[in-house]
Amino acid sequence: MSDDWVGHVIWWHVYPLGFTGAEPAAVAAGEVHHRLGHLEAWLDHLIGLGCNGLALGPVFASGTHGYDTVxxxxxxxxxGDDGDFDALVAACRQRGIRILLDGVFNHTGRDFPPVRAALDGTGPREWVRWSREYPYLFEGHDRLITLDHTSPPVRDFxxxxxxxxxxxxxxxxxxxxxxxxDPEFWAAVLPRVRERxxxxxxxxxxxxxxxxxxxxRSGLDSVxxxxxxxxxxxxxNDRNLFELAWALDRHRAWTAGFLPLTFLGNHDVTRIxxxxxxxxxxxHAVALLFFLPGVPSVYYGDELGLHGVKEDRPGGDDAxxxxxxxTPGDGDTSLYQRLIGIRRRNPWLADARISTEGLTNETLAVIAEGRAGQRLSLLLNLxxxxFVHGRPVPPHSWTIE
Structure with missing residues (x-):
């Protein structure tokens, strides 16, 4: 298992190709655009929010959106290049910021050399998962080829x-x-990485x-x-807090064994x-993110109130x-700062035990209790x-007490 730092990290999640305004497809051979420095200008914004982790979307060479790695x-x-990455790491280290990378190891782009060689018959087939003579495509995407996770070369790589x-x-x-x-793939790979x-x-x-x-089964720390x-x-949206209470029961059970990565937005979903x-x-949504146990992640721009609807079409993720x-400018981030501040002053919330009271369609009290007897309540009124639960909660509001 990882160290205690995980219980204190709050990630700021960035999709670098979009954030930096990069081209939608790979550039010509030998061409390099040094854009990672654009992220460095936002690191103080990350710190100002109260975050201390930078979760990066794909940064490795790919054909288009980053998830077709080559x-x-x-x-x-x-x-950019290795020098730009090293500079970003150094800038993060100066500020005490942790770095999370995005590893695409289920599939690759067709031009990943071992996959390309397997597909054209010039290299070993063991890199690719096959259905007879046909390669498995990830979720039907013709450019995304599933790797053979039982193959020793894939695991070694x-x-x-x-x-x-x-x-x-x-x-x-x-x-x-x-x-x-298959979770057994990670169970075979991760111990070898953790040795180092x-x-x-x-x-x-x-x-x-x-x-x-x-x-x-996998040996992962979190999901x-x-x-x-x-x-x-x-x-x-439905004013049906019974649904939330049901999910919180399951969340409580999981957090007894590990700390899930919690979020309101990411690169794959419509903005919160x-x-x-x-x-x-x-x-109410933001309060839940920072009140509940787990490892919270803020998707870049959500703290500024950005809008964006994901659409099921080519380019539908662009928004x-x-x-x-x-530079960040002077957008209002006070809601996130206030709630992250509460989380920072009560770090025990990361692995608190939660329960619910006062449940109706439109009202709910979420009780968090720490191992040393700490106790806080998040009161939701839709x-x-x-809503009176120890104290009145005005209509369409929330409070933490």
Whole structure:
């Protein structure tokens, strides 16, 4: 398991290709655009929010959106080179900021050399997962070829990549599409990485499935809490806090064994400012993110109230992956600062035990209790009348006491 630093980290999650305004497809051979420095100008903004972790989307050479990797050991030339990465690591270290990298090891782009050789018959087939003579495509995407996770060369390669970038300054890995990978693959790979980097943290992208069972079988430290994400915005929109309470029961069970990565937004989903249809309840969502146990992540721009709707079409992710200006400006981040401040003053919330009281369609009290007897309550009121639970909570408001 990873060190105690994980219980104190709050990630600021960035999709670098979008954030920096990079080209939508790979640039010509030999062409390099030094854009990672654009992120450095925002590190003080990260710190000012109260965050202390930078979770990076794909930064390795790819054909288009970053998840079609073609070279896991090279920084995407649209973002820069090794020197730019080293400079970003140094700037983060100066500020005490942890770094999480995005590892796409379920599949690669067609032009990843071992995959390309396997497909054209000039190299060993063992890199690719096959269905007779046909390669498995990830979720039907013709350009994304699924790797053979039973293959020793694939396992050795993933170990090599992880160790290479941990050695270069990363603190951990988000493992893309972990839900599509047999957990035994990670169980074989991660111990070899932890031999060299025992303090690293590994979080798998899980959308559905049994989170607890996957963590146990894979040896991962954490998984993404999509179930809670959905319950938050859906229960607020429907004024059905029974849905949230049900999800919180499951969340409580999981946090007894590991700390899930909690979030309101990421590069794959509609912005929370659009997901929550009644803006009066946006604060309720943010309060839940920082009150509940887990490892919180803030998707860049959510703290500034950015809007963006994901659409099911080519380029449909662009609205939630926008370029950002050279400097943060003076946008209002007070809601996030206030709630992250509460989290920082009460670090025991990271692994608190939670329970619920006062449950109706429109009201809920979430009680958090720490191991040393600490206690706080988050009171939610979605209704048009005051909610009294020890103290009155005005309509369409929340409070922590």
């Amino acid at each position: 070279d896991h050991l090279r920084i995407d030339p649209r973002l 993933v170990v090599e990549v992880m160790c290479h970038w941990l050695e270069r300054g990363a603190d951990g890995w988000r493992l893309d599409a972990a839900y599509a990978v 980097f025992p303090h690293a943290w590994f979080v798998g992208e899980m959308i559905h499935g049994d989170y607890g069972d996957y963590v146990k 993404t809490q999509y179930e809670l994400w959905k319950a938050i915005w859906s229960s607020l 400012a659009d997901k929550v249809t009644d803006s009066r309840h946006l604060g 939630v992956r926008p370029p950002m200006p050279a 209704g048009d009348e005051p």
